[in-house]
Amino acid sequence: MQQKMELLAPVGRWDVLEAVVEAGADAVYLGAKKHNMRMFRSDFNFTEEEIAAAIKYARPRGVKVYITVNNLLFDQEMEDLKPYLKFLGKVKPDALIMQDLGVITVMRELGVTLPLHASVMMNVHNEPAIKLLSEQGVSRVILSRDISLMEAKQLLKNTGMELEYFTHGDMCLCQSGQCYHSGMVFGESSNRGRCMKTCRWAFGLWDREQEAAVALPRGKKYLLAVKDMCMLNFIPELHDSGICSLKIEGRMRTADYLGTVVGIYRRALDRYYEDPLGYAVDARDFKELHDKRVRDFSSMYAFKNPGSLSIGYSGEREPRFFSYAVREKEITQKDIEDQVFSHQVEKEKRAHNPKLAVRVGNIKGMVEAVKGGADCVYIGGESFITSGGSWSSADLYYAMSYGRARGVEVVVTTPRITQGREMEKVRELFFQMETLKPSGVMAANLGTLYLARRLKNVDLYGDYSLNVINRWSVELLKKLGVKQLTLQPEINFRHGSQLMQNSQVPFEVLAHGPLTAMITDHCLHAALGEGFTRTDVCSLSCREKKLSLLDEKAQEHHVEVDEDCRNHIFLANELALLPFLRDFIQSGVASFRLELRTYSPEEIQPLTSLYRKHMDMINNDPKKYHFDLKDWVKLKKLHKAAYGFGGYLKGVKVRTRDL
Amino acid sequence: MKKIIVGVTGASGIDYARILVRxxxxxxxxxxxIITGPGKIVMEKESGLKLSGNLEDQxxxxxxxxxxxxxxxxxxxLLENExxxxxxxxxSFKVEAMVVIPCSMATVSSIARGSSQDLLERAADVVIKEGRRLIVVPRETPLSRIHLENLLQLSRVGATVLPAMPAFYHNPGSVEDLVGFVSGRVLEHLGLEHDLYQPWSPERSRVDTESSYNIGILQLTSHLDDTVEGFKEGISIFKKAEFNYDYRNVEGNVPQLAAEAEDLVNRGMDLIFACTTPAAKFAAGAAGGKGIPVVFTPVLDPxxxxxxxxxESSENNCTGVSGLVSSEQKLTRFKELYPGLRKLxxxxxGENPNASIELEYVLKAxxxxxxxxxxxxxxxxxxLKALAKKKFYAGTGFFVPVSPLxxxxxxxxxQQAREQKLPLMAPNEDAVKKGALLGLVAGHYDLGIEAGKMAAEILQGKDPSDxxxxxxxxxxxxxxxxxxxxxxxxxPAHLLEQASAIY
Incomplete structure (x- = not known):
């Protein structure tokens, strides 16, 4: 019989530590006052002395201690992290839980060796990603929350990696570590533990074609509010999946609550291992767990895509609303006259002739982008149903030959999420690279990156979803062969420009187009139109309808469905950096990306040439350059949308008190 | 921003309010x-709309x-009447006006007596005392002396009493037209222009013959309705005119075209738009004697x-747009995409006149x-099945001219082209979507636009034969x-750039 699963409990305070150890946790995870995700309250988390004491307390009791160093970190914070890592090297916890690839580099620099666990925020969901992390010294992976037990079993079989699984507690609608909504709108990053939970907002549903609301039953308005995970009833299934550790969520929770939850899971595990044959769920324990629940329970993605069953539409069990819909800041004429970014650039470091890159949704769009003066086009997955939904081999082949004929770089993109058979599709695509001969391949997750490294004569590009915000992670990715990275869209431009100037790898910035706030496996079309998911055989209503979410400020968030049925929920405002290009160029941007997958071919050519014109003007003479407001009017007429700043203006920053 | 209060009471006629607010x-x-309690009851009865939930839901x-x-x-x-x-x-809250529509006699009475028992009555009272415009639209019939005295009282204090009494001179064709008249009158009293009905004027009949035209559309099959959409778009360059369309579609039943064409002519159409060759022939036949102009498309070779x-000139009352794409252009494109083409x-x-027309041009090209x-x-x-058994040599290309079968x-x-690895040029977009290599086709919508522009010229006085x-x-x-x-x-890159659709 395989090893017993570990019961892993969260600890935010000393009394919780005692309570969960008492209740039978096999391991605990906790973090310091800094470098850590759950830092909402000052009376939570541990000082260095307390960490040392916690390890001393837990170890004789046979309980392992994992330390969360699980934030994405800016350069300044990385520096500050070093003494702390040295300290950890001395007190030797059983492992570190980390999200930022840079932490690996820094630990090497410092000569600190400790077992590393890859946080759920790394969004690990495929086999090559696990291999990559394994090669980097990671000994355990906390799986992305959208992975099923079946997939976990397969991943274990193919990699032998220790796999940890979220078993109980709070969940996200968005794919782990890929939510930029809170960061872009509030400057409070979900990926740095400061999520303002925009997925708990009330929404209406809007049909963009009909320009009319889609009627929903009364009280059904928390359309994205996922329920809590509960796997108590599935201990045997968890065991069969080969998962080694059952993680309970909640470092901000009380000793009373966690003591109960841990105790209940402990009893279930003990009874199961004592007599697997006679094991059955204890109904009284379940009832107690259920009575103590925060939201209603769901097994989420453990068995299948749960669709509408995973959403608490009424919102009545939401414990607390962290935020309500806010009006996103629009770019005003005054912002343009003031050139709002001009004070953000500390030193000038102009890249030589930055590139203009355009991401398109179909081959006609590509032709138009080239006509408009693009230097580089991104083609391929993920593509939205509304713009064609897929790139056939023939599309890719002729797009390449067209690009070569017109002297334009053609880079093939891969989806942000490539789970299970989607990864097979990527393998097939890479297999065809021999004939396609693109200039480059864009990897949007660690798994595709790992596979793309093996391709010959192809430049490797990293997409923003790799969440690179410090030079140490740049360094690691450079070693892995990445030629160009993309600035993550939620961070403040001041940090972005510092990063670019210190980076050994050129950076691209998103300059125009809709910005994905969330990417999710939950399909709104299937869930709200039909009440289930695509695995229940939906009627493909996404092919007929274009939906948007309407927040309480009546702002429209477009929803696009991609070829793998994932939903992309956009910010209400599209991004447009056209009036601010000079400051971006001065700060060292190597390439500007127009995200035009949702644009019609007729819009793409004139829009691309507007950007081309201004980039050329700046390149010719940045001193004399002046942005003509007429072009702003032209842009707004070209593609009717509300335009904003993404995260560049008000996005995520280092707070001095975090240092 | 101009503000207006609209009150809805329990008098019958919720549609008056619907159109006015819209x-x-x-x-x-x-x-x-503001909707009164009885107003909500009437609303549910007359429109099926049952207000429920909180104010936001309502x-x-x-x-x-x-x-x-x-x-x-x-x-x-939405304000709560309570x-x-x-x-x-x-x-101190400045509004331009208040309209109570429909207005019950109970509300007329309350306003006339200044009782201000609820928000609607209070708002009306305020509007009167501030000397702003108040319009009440009573519907009651017959009227008692009490009603009349209350209405007189309102009129004396400056309110406009505008009873829901529709007129018939604008030739209402529907209930909507009748309702639109009353709501339109309210708008006029607010000094707003509208197009809910044509205001009466002595010149009305004369103006109409100049600006309104009856257009007959003779259609063979709905598959070609893109041309009709295009036609309507094209004719709209004739700005001052209004068009009444009489659309006849025989859905492939060619003999029926004769009767439909005849009927259109008898109904005195100003112009007939005929879609397809058979439709054009029947339309021309029926209209010829009466001198009604006919515009057609797509007709391969008129x-x-x-x-x-x-x-250059039809020398009769017809003109139109041919759907025939030049065979030279087609074959040139074919060769550009498939340079190895030696044999077609x-x-x-067979037995299709259109096919033989195009065939002749193709042979020459x-x-x-x-x-x-x-x-x-x-x-x-x-x-076709027999053809599938034949082998063709490399350098061969299949070409299909317009040939419905x-x-x-x-x-x-x-399938055959695919198996033998040979190219196929097809006469419509759908075939290319299904797997033919290429097509060079006239867009039906575009043909319709051209035809529509011709129609506009004719209606403005040009002779079709010119x-x-x-x-x-x-x-x-x-x-x-x-x-x-x-x-x-x-x-070649330029072909991708010039393509209008790529599959």
Whole structure:
């Protein structure tokens, strides 16, 4: 019989530590006052002395201690992290839980060796990603929350990696570590533990074609509010999946609550291992767990895509609303006259002739982008149903030959999420690279990156979803062969420009187009139109309808469905950096990306040439350059949308008190 | 921003309010809506709209009812009638006017006596005391002396009493027209223009004959309705005119075209738009004697089928746009995409006049381009199946001219071309989508636009015989990339740039 699963409990305070150890946790995870995700309250988390004491307390009791160093970190914070890592090297916890690839580099620099666990925020969901992390010294992976037990079993079989699984507690609608909504709108990053939970907002549903609301039953308005995970009833299934550790969520929770939850899971595990044959769920324990629940329970993605069953539409069990819909800041004429970014650039470091890159949704769009003066086009997955939904081999082949004929770089993109058979599709695509001969391949997750490294004569590009915000992670990715990275869209431009100037790898910035706030496996079309998911055989209503979410400020968030049925929920405002290009160029941007997958071919050519014109003007003479407001009017007429700043203006920053 | 209060009471006629609020919203007013309890009951009875939930939910329901976008969060405000402290209860809250529509006799009485028992009455009271405009739309009939005295009282204090009494001089064709008249009168009293009905004027009949035209549309099949859409778009360049369309579609039943054409002529159409060659022939036949102009499209060769004396001038009351894409252009495109093309196998429907017309042009063009040609006449599916057994050498390309029978069974040919790795040029976009290599086709919508423009010229006085027959100016190049890849073709960059659709 395989090893017993570990019961892993969260600890935010000393009394919780005692309570969960008492209740039978096999391991605990906790973090310091800094470098850590759950830092909402000052009376939570541990000082260095307390960490040392916690390890001393837990170890004789046979309980392992994992330390969360699980934030994405800016350069300044990385520096500050070093003494702390040295300290950890001395007190030797059983492992570190980390999200930022840079932490690996820094630990090497410092000569600190400790077992590393890859946080759920790394969004690990495929086999090559696990291999990559394994090669980097990671000994355990906390799986992305959208992975099923079946997939976990397969991943274990193919990699032998220790796999940890979220078993109980709070969940996200968005794919782990890929939510930029809170960061872009509030400057409070979900990926740095400061999520303002925009997925708990009330929404209406809007049909963009009909320009009319889609009627929903009364009280059904928390359309994205996922329920809590509960796997108590599935201990045997968890065991069969080969998962080694059952993680309970909640470092901000009380000793009373966690003591109960841990105790209940402990009893279930003990009874199961004592007599697997006679094991059955204890109904009284379940009832107690259920009575103590925060939201209603769901097994989420453990068995299948749960669709509408995973959403608490009424919102009545939401414990607390962290935020309500806010009006996103629009770019005003005054912002343009003031050139709002001009004070953000500390030193000038102009890249030589930055590139203009355009991401398109179909081959006609590509032709138009080239006509408009693009230097580089991104083609391929993920593509939205509304713009064609897929790139056939023939599309890719002729797009390449067209690009070569017109002297334009053609880079093939891969989806942000490539789970299970989607990864097979990527393998097939890479297999065809021999004939396609693109200039480059864009990897949007660690798994595709790992596979793309093996391709010959192809430049490797990293997409923003790799969440690179410090030079140490740049360094690691450079070693892995990445030629160009993309600035993550939620961070403040001041940090972005510092990063670019210190980076050994050129950076691209998103300059125009809709910005994905969330990417999710939950399909709104299937869930709200039909009440289930695509695995229940939906009627493909996404092919007929274009939906948007309407927040309480009546702002429209477009929803696009991609070829793998994932939903992309956009910010209400599209991004447009056209009036601010000079400051971006001065700060060292190597390439500007127009995200035009949702644009019609007729819009793409004139829009691309507007950007081309201004980039050329700046390149010719940045001193004399002046942005003509007429072009702003032209842009707004070209593609009717509300335009904003993404995260560049008000996005995520280092707070001095975090240092 | 102009503000207006609309009160709805329990008098019958909720539709008056529906149209009024809709129009006020469209005219950039901010509408403050108050509905009395009886008003809600009548609303449910007459429109099926049962208001439920909190104020916010009700507001959503009402937005739907008034055709106001649900995301509108400023210019439509629902107020609770019990909420006597609402903004509109104060004279300092400036509104342009208040309309009570429909207005019950109970409300007329309360307003006339200044009782101010609820928000609606209070708001009316405020409007009167501030000397602002108040319009009441009573519906009651007959009227008692009490009613009349109350109405007189309102009139004395400056309110406009505008009873819901529809007129009939605007030739109402529907209940909507009747309702629109009353709501329109209210709008006029607010000094707003509207198009809910045509105001009466002595010159009305004369103006009409100048600006309104009856257009008959004779259609063979709905598949070609893109041309009709295009036609309507094209004719709209004639700005001052209004068009009443009489659309007849026989859905493929050719003999029926005769009766429909006759009927259109008898109903005194000003012009007939005929879609397809048979429709054009019947329309021309029926209209000829009466001198009613006929505009047609798509007709491959109007000269050959006798619709016109020559391409320059029909010398009769017809003109139109040919759907025939030049064979030279087609074959040039074919060769550009498939440079190895030496021999053309032209698969056409025998006994189809259109097919033989295009065939003739194709043969000439092929000769000029030094392509050998083999023609395959198809009169049944069996002929296509027989063709599938034949082997063709490299350098051969299949070409299908307009040929309904072949087009309907094009998958046979696509399959054969695929198996023998040979290119196929098809006469419609759908065939390319299904797997033919390419097509150069006239867009039906574009043909319709051209025809529509001709119609506009004719209605403005030009003689049809002075308008030369049009041809597709800029036909659409359609390419199937998967097929191209299967044939291992290189596609020149300019072809991708010029293609209007790529599959």
């Amino acid at each position: 129009e006020l919203y469209r005219k950039d007013y901010t509408v403050y809506l 507001e959503r329901q009402l937005k739907n009812f008034f055709e106001i976008p649900l995301k509108e969060d400023r210019r439509f405000v 909420d006597i402290a609402a903004s509109v209860a104060s004279g 000269v050959k089928v006798g619709l016109a004396a020559s391409w 196998v032209v698969v056409f429907e 092929a000769a000029r381009m030094r392509l050998t040609v083999q023609t395959v006449e198809v009169t049944s599916i069996e002929d 072949v087009e309907q069974n094009i998958t046979w040919l696509i 308008i030369p027959i049009g041809r597709p100016e800029d036909p659409d190049l359609i390419i199937n990339l998967t097929t191209a890849m299967h044939l291992k073709l290189d596609i």
